[in-house]
Amino acid sequence: MTSFDIHNADNAQLQALQQQLQQAFDQLKAAGLNLDLTRGKPGSEQLSLSNALDGILAGNYTSDSGTDTRNYGGLDGLPECKAMFADIMQVTAEEILIGGNSSLTLMYQAVLFAWLFGYGDKAKAWKDDGKTSFLCPVPGYDRHFAICEAFGINMISVPMNEHGPDMDSVEKLLREDKSIKGMWCVPRFSNPSGIVYSDETVDRIARLGQIAASNFRVFWDNAYAIHSFTSDAPALAPIMDACRRHGTEDSVLQFGSTSKVTFAGAGLAYMAASKANLAAFGKHLGMSSIGPDKINQLRHLRFFNGHTSFAEHMKKHAALLKPRFDIVLDKLAGHFSNSDALQWTVPEGGYFVSVDTRPGLAKRVVALAGELGVKLTPAGATFPYGKDPQDSNIRIAPSFPSLADIDKAMDVFVLCVKLATVEQALA
């Protein structure tokens, strides 16, 4: 396999290449594929790793702390469960609340609370404080952007670099624009770039509370906190410790879940924050619920404290995920290393590979792949308002399909990138 290079190709060579690629395209079209690389869902083998959750209670519904989990109450979660996830979020057990099955719901509620009420006396409700803007590191997670859009929150894109969001831009924007009340962050194995924020980036984000308004909050979505492919993947510095050093504990809200640890639809979600933030948010939460599903909390406790450990369990996930990512990365490297037709990230964990075509080609590549029966995340989805100004970023999510299907889908993807690139060179 030689790398795709059309730098020195003349018109006739480009036309010949286009014809050849078009032929391959037409042949694949006849194959009638139906493959999907869109959403970062765990595959069914991954879900099966947690099947022991079913029946694990064996009729014993009482937690170690003596709570009958079948009953109402325990708004912020079982104490043992809080301690378990506090470890993962690198906070104390008083700084965490266990919610329902979705961290996205908690994020939405946390935005709603800031919008309607504000976190305590000093933090004015966003709705009463003029225009509200969020900093959105890009490429980023479309569902974060959808929350902002639903509230009419103005989104300001900030570029990502290999260390995380470009902090010079973040600090400058925050100093100049008082409408900025929030910032989205996926700090470990970022969606979609796979980047892990550097220690310096974490520290600078923890210091933002010193320059921002008192109702500014970082939404620290640590969805992939323990989702590495190898044991030597880069670690994430604990942001709450940094906040404590800088006296900015109230400026960061952290989120996570076991959606990609146990069951995506029936796991546990949690929010970690300063005691003051949790008290304000919890009071509000207490009006909408008498308590979360503690039976599921107890199941997870028994699962991770007896049946397996997080480390052991996540190794099994990695064993299923890594070969899928290897196919994607090998195909890209095989066809595009030393080529300027495509750039991509090499994640050490998480659920995504982020690729950049030449400017102006992402939509075309996604459309071509669609014609061949391979669904890709819509181009632009990784940017606020669904608009990638360069039209170059595409998110590849290889967790769900089988190895054989990823192999076929990546052949299609490679072909479509080549075809779109040649078309553009000829145009």
Ligand code: PMP
């Ligand atoms: N945050 C990020 C960054 C994600 O990628 C995802 C899932 N794709 C979620 C949150 C969703 O989390 P949950 O299932 O806990 O709502």
